[in-house]
Every structure is written in structure tokens, then in C-alpha cells.
């Protein structure tokens with residue numbers, strides 16, 4: 570069953586404005602794993618659940634062609650509007666039925682998306698389309714991002730952030746059944762591919778204006794659910810949190826730059842030669 574939570578045009582453009590992508594260093598770790606399994610050349614990478622395409626484009630210089638796919642027409646439209654790389658294209662389709670031939674894909678990624686899929690069906694589909702010695706990379710990050718600002722006390726700052734995340738807990742999707750990291754760990758443990766790697770914690774630091782950090786949290790499905798159920802409560806929550814963060818930082822502008830540390834985790838797995 571597909572979970573269609575990211576369909577609206579507003580959600581898609583909020584993705585484009587606020588979502589973060591993995592760092593080049595993180596993408597390099599994925600490429601190093603691929604290279605270790607199979608020396609190339611690499612023709613095709615597919616980024617499934619690509620959203621507005623921020624992560625997809627990071628693959629462009631490493632493959633002859635890259636295709637971003639997403640269930641949401643609005644997300645695909647935004648990705649196409651911002652697309653600059655000539656070798657990157659986007660297709661609207663479900664992760665569980667991909668429009669690629671058997672054994673045709675060198676690398677398949679899903680960035681912050683695998684947990685929304687029908688996971689067993691997607692994994693079967695990934696197995697079908699991956700080339701022998703092609704790789705699957707499933708990346709995600711946790712909501713509990715940490716802020717730092719100048720010489721301001723990070724403990725006080727992060728206490729406010731924690732309250733933001735706690736307030737969203739009742740709105741987590743029941744589909745995820747708690748923490749998404751468990752779903753990835755389970756996929757890693759049950760993967761029949763012998764060549765696989767699990768990373769539980771890779772910190773990626775991103776400088777950004779404070780309003781963008783707030784927008785990033787607002788783009789999460791839990792905040793979006795609160796927004797649908799009680800728009801006033803949602804608006805008040807993020808305004809209060811933003812005000813309190815500014816007060817701890819002793820600044821008056823939401824444009825003030827903070828550093829956001831994001832905790833990524835990932836699963837890498839290589840389809841065996843004989844499968």
C-alpha cells in the first residue's frame with residue numbers, strides 16, 4: 570500500500586525551499602561502497618522517492634544518466650522546474666513498480682523515503698532492476714537535529730529544540746511504528762545480500778538561517794499532520810519555538826544563521842553476481 574502524504578503543491582514547494590540533502594561526503598561514502606563492489610563504468614542511477622530532487626542532482630556527475638522518481642506529480646513537477654543538469658530526468662511512478670528493465674540500474678538510492686514505501690515490494694523491485702553487483706543505498710536522518718549558534722549555550726538552545734520535537738511525537742505516522750531507524754536496521758538485518766554495510770550515525774552539519782531550520786521541521790510529516798488537524802496550534806507551536814530560540818540566541822531576526830547538525834543513518838547493499 571502506498572502512503573500519499575506529500576502530494577500537495579505547497580508541500581512540494583516547501584520541500585524545495587527547506588529540505589536538506591546528504592553532504593557530498595555522505596554521497597562519496599555511497600560511491601566508495603559501489604566502487605568497492607564494482608569498478609564501473611556506471612550508466613544509470615535511480616533516486617526513488619526523490620521529492621523535489623535536491624539529493625538526486627548530487628548523483629549527476631557520477632553517472633551517465635540519473636532518473637529521480639516519485640509517486641507525487643507535484644513533487645516531480647517542482648523537481649523538473651529546478652532541474653539544470655542535462656543528464657538528470659524525473660518520472661512519476663510508484664517505488665514498488667519502477668519503469669526500468671531487469672538488471673539495468675547501477676545504483677538505486679532512496680533518501681528519507683524508504684520508510685514510506687511498501688518495503689517488501691520495493692525491495693523485490695529494487696532486486697529486479699539492479700544489475701548484478703549494482704548497489705542499493707537507503708539513507709535517512711533523525712528528527713532530533715542539534716543547533717549551535719556562536720558562543721550561545723547549546724544545551725539551552727537544544728532544550729528548546731527538544732520541546733519542538735516532543736510536541737510533534739503524538740503526530741508521528743502510525744505507518745512508521747515509532748522510530749524509522751528501526752525499519753532500516755530491520756531491512757539491513759534481513760537483507761540476503763552478503764555484501765552490505767550499516768551506519769548508525771553520521772553527523773552532517775549545515776549552516777542555514779534560523780527560519781530555514783523551522784521550515785525544515787515544518788516539512789516533516791508529523792508537523793504536516795498537526796497542521797492539517799489544528800492549523801492554529803501548528804502555527805503557534807513553530808512561532809513560539811522560533812521566538813524562544815531567538816531569545817536564547819539574543820537576536821531579533823529569523824535570518825540569523827545557525828548551524829544545524831543532522832544525524833544520518835544508512836544501509837548499503839550490493840546485489841550478488843549470481844542472484
Ligand SMILES: C[S@@+](CC[C@H](N)C(=O)[O-])C[C@H]1O[C@@H](n2cnc3c(N)ncnc32)[C@H](O)[C@@H]1O
Nearest residue numbers: 575588618619620639640641663664680682685
Ligand atoms: C520525506 S520525502 C523525501 C524526499 C527527498 N528524497 C528528500 O530527501 O528530501 C519522501 C518522498 O517519497 C515519496 N513517496 C512516498 N511513498 C512513495 C511511493 N510508494 N513511491 C514513490 N514515492 C513515494 C513522497 O512523495 C516524497 O516525495
